[in-house]
Amino acid sequence: MTVYLFIVALFILGLGGMSLLPNLLRKLLAMNVMQVAVIVFFLAAAFKDGASVPILAESGPEGIAAEGYMNPLPHTLMLTAIVVSVSTTGLALGILIRIRRRFDTLNEVSLLRRLR
């Protein structure tokens, strides 16, 4: 329960930052905070009481109980999501550098005024 409240707080914090902060770099960081909320949510879904990490403990494949291991699927999805988030953040930074070079500002209001 507490975990879910934490996730909601993180998500709202990120979404609020994305829409309220005027600086584009801060918007990008807020988007990353929101992504972390989603990632933690998936990892919470993978959690099972008394379960171990999803790596087979004994050598023989006989008698594997699904209750003994955490759900590997959310772990897989979030593993790729984290690396994709790193590269999309890099791409966004590239775009920000170009905006900064062209307009000499990252402030949304100034940019909108310049574009008008």
Add this chain to the structure above:
Amino acid sequence: MSPAPGKTRLRHGVPRILGALAFAALLGGLVAGIRDLPRLGDPASPAATHVSPRFIEAAARETGAANMVTAVLADYRGYDTLGETAVIFAAGLGCLIILALAAADRRETPPPGLTHRFGSPILDVSARVLTPWILMFALYVLIHGHVSPGGGFQGGVLFGSGLVVVRLVRGRRGPAFGPGPRAALVLACAGVLAFLGIGFLAMAFGGEFLDYGTLPLGGDEAHVRELATLGVEAAVFAAVAGTVCVLFATISAGVRETEAARSAGSASPPGSDG
């Protein structure tokens, strides 16, 4: 032409109140929705009861990987992983295109390798001593991904970050180390193509796309799948490590060029960027 500091904030008034109301509603809705979520750690939650037991019980028998995450990543959901790898490569390529290949390729001093001293003695020695171990550990994480936490994504990020650390320590005038942006892009592209190639190879030997069971690698099917999974993970490793290098090289070169343009220009005052 820099605007007055007061004018760079978002507009006040009715839209702001509406926005705050919308956020309050969203927050209330999300908190109310928590009640309907399954209890944390519930073994009977929907996420833990449908495909997940099948993955857990059959992964080791079918794919030969003790690490179920690796089995799901590279075998059961290989198609998804192929897409993710392509997205990562596309992001690196996009960054390179946006920030211009030529700018990233221009280097001041090109003596290769770690033969020249750089930075302070502490930085120099620790980078010298640590870097080979970081890079070797990245390869270990890749190869050992079947039986312990690890795999192509983790190893690739580690390898790329190891190269980035050297570049951060040595500074821009120090000796070049690791692949340049062009070579890194070729590496990333080769990774994506190798992934695709393994998928098509499975088709050529009578299986379906990315269904490795039919590949003629000898041994039983689980062993064949294990080897093919390692190949796929190596392809992902190359794509991710290459992309990390491309991103760092292009972004640092882009920042450098921007700073150079600003200092060369008519001493414009620093922008007031809220």
